[in-house]
Amino acid sequence: xxxxxxxxxxxxxLYGMLLFMMASGLTLIFSMMGVLNFxxxxxxxxxxxxxxxxxxxxxxxxxxxLAPLIVGAIGALVERYGLRRLHRLGHVSELLFTxxxxxxxxxxVQMVWGKLPVDxxxxxxxxxxxxxxxxxxxxxxxxxxxxxxxxxxxALLAVLTRTRVGLIIQAAxxxxxxxxxxxxxxxxxxxxxxxxxxxxxxxxxxxxxxALVTQPDMASLxxxxxxxxxxxxxxxxxxxxFVASLLIGLVQTFAVAMNFSLAEVLGPNxxxxxxxxxQVTIAQLAPVMPYLMLVLVLIFRPTxxxxxxxS
Amino acid sequence: xxxxxxxxxxxxxxxxxxxxxxxxxxxxTALTMMSVMGVMIIFALSFNILLGQTGLLSFGHAxxxxxxxxxAIHAMNxxxxxxxxxxxxxxxxxxxxxxxAFGVLFGLVSTRRAGIVFSMISLGIGxxxxxxxxxxxxxxxxxxxxxxxxxxxxxxxxxxFGPQLEVYYLIAAxxxxxxxxxxxxxxxxxxxxxxAVRDNPERVEFVGYSPRMLRLIAFCFAAFFAGIAxxxxxxxxxxxxxxxLGAQQSSLVLLMAYIGGVGSFxxxxxxxxxxxxxxxxxxxxxxxxxxxxxxxxIGVVLYAPNGVVGWMRLHRRAVGLGEAWRLAxxxxxVAPALAAAGAGAIMLIELxxxxxxxxxxxxxxxRLFGFDIDASTAAPWIVxxxxxxxxxxxxxxxxxxxxxxxxxxxxxxxxxxxA
Numbered sequence: 001x002x003x004x005x006x007x008x009x010x011x012x013x014l015y016g017m018l019l020f021m022m023a024s025g026l027t028l029i030f031s032m033m034g035v036l037n038f039x040x041x042x043x044x045x046x047x048x049x050x051x052x053x054x055x056x057x058x059x060x061x062x063x064x065x066l067a068p069l070i071v072g073a074i075g076a077l078v079e080r081y082g083l084r085r086l087h088r089l090g091h092v093s094e095l096l097f098t099x100x101x102x103x104x105x106x107x108x109v110q111m112v113w114g115k116l117p118v119d120x121x122x123x124x125x126x127x128x129x130x131x132x133x134x135x136x137x138x139x140x141x142x143x144x145x146x147x148x149x150x151x152x153x154x155a156l157l158a159v160l161t162r163t164r165v166g167l168i169i170q171a172a173x174x175x176x177x178x179x180x181x182x183x184x185x186x187x188x189x190x191x192x193x194x195x196x197x198x199x200x201x202x203x204x205x206x207x208x209x210x211a212l213v214t215q216p217d218m219a220s221l222x223x224x225x226x227x228x229x230x231x232x233x234x235x236x237x238x239x240x241x242f243v244a245s246l247l248i249g250l251v252q253t254f255a256v257a258m259n260f261s262l263a264e265v266l267g268p269n270x271x272x273x274x275x276x277x278x279q280v281t282i283a284q285l286a287p288v289m290p291y292l293m294l295v296l297v298l299i300f301r302p303t304x305x306x307x308x309x310x311s
Numbered sequence: 312x313x314x315x316x317x318x319x320x321x322x323x324x325x326x327x328x329x330x331x332x333x334x335x336x337x338x339x340t341a342l343t344m345m346s347v348m349g350v351m352i353i354f355a356l357s358f359n360i361l362l363g364q365t366g367l368l369s370f371g372h373a374x375x376x377x378x379x380x381x382x383a384i385h386a387m388n389x390x391x392x393x394x395x396x397x398x399x400x401x402x403x404x405x406x407x408x409x410x411x412a413f414g415v416l417f418g419l420v421s422t423r424r425a426g427i428v429f430s431m432i433s434l435g436i437g438x439x440x441x442x443x444x445x446x447x448x449x450x451x452x453x454x455x456x457x458x459x460x461x462x463x464x465x466x467x468x469x470x471x472f473g474p475q476l477e478v479y480y481l482i483a484a485x486x487x488x489x490x491x492x493x494x495x496x497x498x499x500x501x502x503x504x505x506x507a508v509r510d511n512p513e514r515v516e517f518v519g520y521s522p523r524m525l526r527l528i529a530f531c532f533a534a535f536f537a538g539i540a541x542x543x544x545x546x547x548x549x550x551x552x553x554x555x556l557g558a559q560q561s562s563l564v565l566l567m568a569y570i571g572g573v574g575s576f577x578x579x580x581x582x583x584x585x586x587x588x589x590x591x592x593x594x595x596x597x598x599x600x601x602x603x604x605x606x607x608x609i610g611v612v613l614y615a616p617n618g619v620v621g622w623m624r625l626h627r628r629a630v631g632l633g634e635a636w637r638l639a640x641x642x643x644x645v646a647p648a649l650a651a652a653g654a655g656a657i658m659l660i661e662l663x664x665x666x667x668x669x670x671x672x673x674x675x676x677x678r679l680f681g682f683d684i685d686a687s688t689a690a691p692w693i694v695x696x697x698x699x700x701x702x703x704x705x706x707x708x709x710x711x712x713x714x715x716x717x718x719x720x721x722x723x724x725x726x727x728x729x730a
Contacts, residue, residue: 030427034427036427036430036431082613085613086612086613089616091426091427092368093612093616095368095427095430096368096565096569096608096612097609097612097613099562099565099608100605100606100608100609100612101605101609103562103601103604103605103608104602104605104606104609107599107601107602107605108602111599111602111663111664111667112663112667220558224434224435224438224558227431227434227435228435231428231431231435235427235428284446285446287442287445288439288442288443288446291435291436291438291439291442292439294431294432294435294439295420295432295435295436295439298420298421298423298428298432298435299420302423302424302428
């Protein structure tokens with residue numbers, strides 16, 4: 001029991017921090033520019049594939065640095081030459097543009113790297129056992145992922161609260177027009193934030209690639225969960241996104257570890273109607289849970305956990 | 312021609328087209344393709360009740376298509392099992408009612424707010440339903456899906472709907488009825504209020520309507536027609552599986568409606584026809600066909616936000632008022648460059664596809680635009696890059712002329728409109 005709780009907590013935190021690496025960029029971009037970036041998870045996927053390609057040719061560590069930078073540059077280009085042109089046509093056009101982009105990136109990745117998962121492995125220097133607890137080992141690579149995510153989180157926090165750029169970004173979150181009127185080059189800030197958000201997602205991809213599976217549908221699997229995170233946390237709230245990321249990470253990890261079903265609880269009293277419903281185990285419900293949470297949050301607290309605005 | 316005849320003529324033309332089409336294109340593939348088109352026309356139009364008319368961008372519209380289809384297929388199996396005297400033509404209505412029921416249920420949750428929040432809830436509900444389809448296996452049939460046999464239902468007026476031709480005419484009849492119903496819906500006061508909710512919800516409230524209620528009703532109508540489309544699809548293919556209600560199907564209907572043009576009633580019809588045609592023919596020609604869809608969609612979003620029909624309308628107005636000749640020189644200059652750039656882009660995609668995805672299994676030799684080439688040699692790549700880069704540069708240089716020509720035409724049209 002304790003074993004399950006300890007490891008599920010560790011894995012849940014890890015998954016949650018990975019989610020936050022992406023959700024933070026997504027929510028920043030959304031609250032500053034009003035653009036819901038459908039392609040955000042695609043940047044994560046590009047990060048994983050670039051990381052794979054670089055680690056195959058040069059090594060894992062150069063990939064860890066280079067891949068996020070390349071993805072960030074791509075993100076900045078997308079903002080500069082795609083989204084900025086569409087700004088005057090309204091948010092729906094921007095949303096649809098990123099939607100199309102996600103489609104194209106997925107197809108492109110399939111073309112270049114094939115439809116099957118690629119063999120993106122944990123680097124040998126990190127391929128050992130970190131510690132042993134209750135007779136179960138915990139791989140060092142997972143600890144490395146967790147530490148990287150925490151380091152990224154602290155760096156983001158420092159940039160946002162301690163630097164001038166961070167101040168402007170924070171101001172632009174709530175009062176974008178005022179920031180523009182104070183003479184800041186808001187389009188340039190947008191481009192930087194978009195690029196930085198893409199780079200963060202790319203970094204998440206590079207470190208998550210070896211641990212999870214690097215395959216062409218990893219973006220379309222993760223993308224909706226990211227939206228759940230930022231809506232549940234409250235649109236435009238970084239703290240909310242952080243809480244929601246951890247929440248969803250933990251809920252999903254714990255759910256996977258549990259094997260109860262209503263039929264077991266009810267025993268022979270289970271009604272014969274909807275036979276499937278009673279047989280469903282909590283583990284099977286794990287993929288549904290984020291969406292269930294989303295619907296519940298939107299019914300009972302439309303602003304999200306920490307949000308102040310509805311749209 | 313009297314006003315009444317003028318209003319009726321497009322519908323008569325549509326009916327005639329639906330009746331005559333299988334006489335002209337009578338092959339098996341063509342019949343199947345036209346059946347799919349009919350289904351997709353209803354589906355895309357139902358989507359446009361939301362996006363085009365009410366301003367609600369849904370990323371989960373296939374939920375109602377799929378659930379309608381599943382309920383229809385279960386209804387068919389139940390009817391066969393109980394030997395009830397129910398014919399195939401009624402089945403789509405069952406799908407529609409099922410779509411409506413789920414539309415009411417999910418609509419209550421999702422139509423509270425419009426805009427991005429609505430889009431995200433629709434996405435969430437879509438994912439919720441498609442991921443629960445792998446849990447509720449008795450209803451959704453797991454990976455294989457649920458199958459049925461339409462021939463076992465009671466014959467309707469002597470027709471058993473065995474041959475695809477009979478199914479086509481069934482779909483065509485439903486398609487015709489639904490198109491008229493959805494068009495009529497746009498002409499009702501309710502339809503007008505939907506447009507008002509899209510354009511200015513605040514003023515709608517001042518007039519005394521509840522935007523939320525209007526959105527909910529529009530949502531229910533959309534779900535109803537999507538359910539009919541799902542029911543027709545279930546009859547046509549005799550199988551439903553979880554893919555039919557997933558994100559891919561939801562994206563497909565968005566692509567159809569948007570590429571056709573959401574600003575006009577005919578847009579989604581044209582989009583459904585174009586995309587279905589391309590989907591079936593293009594997938595035979597190239598394995599990268601989905602990439603072309605994505606690029607086409609981005610192209611429409613960037614350069615023709617009103618879709619194919621919006622673009623044609625613009626030109627029809629210019630032609631109708633005799634101003635089109637002013638556009639001709641600019642178009643004549645840009646067209647070759649545009650064609651060159653397009654050909655270059657297609658070549659690049661095909662070469663890359665051949666070299667990266669297919670070369671290992673099928674070799675690098677290929678046939679492109681009637682030429683036999685080898686993707687592992689440099690020559691075709693150089694030609695492709697030259698075509699694309701030079702074409703794009705020339706288009707960039709000459710595009711302002713098109714803009715200028717349109718400026719003149721628009722000014723003249725406005726002047727005439729004022730006079």
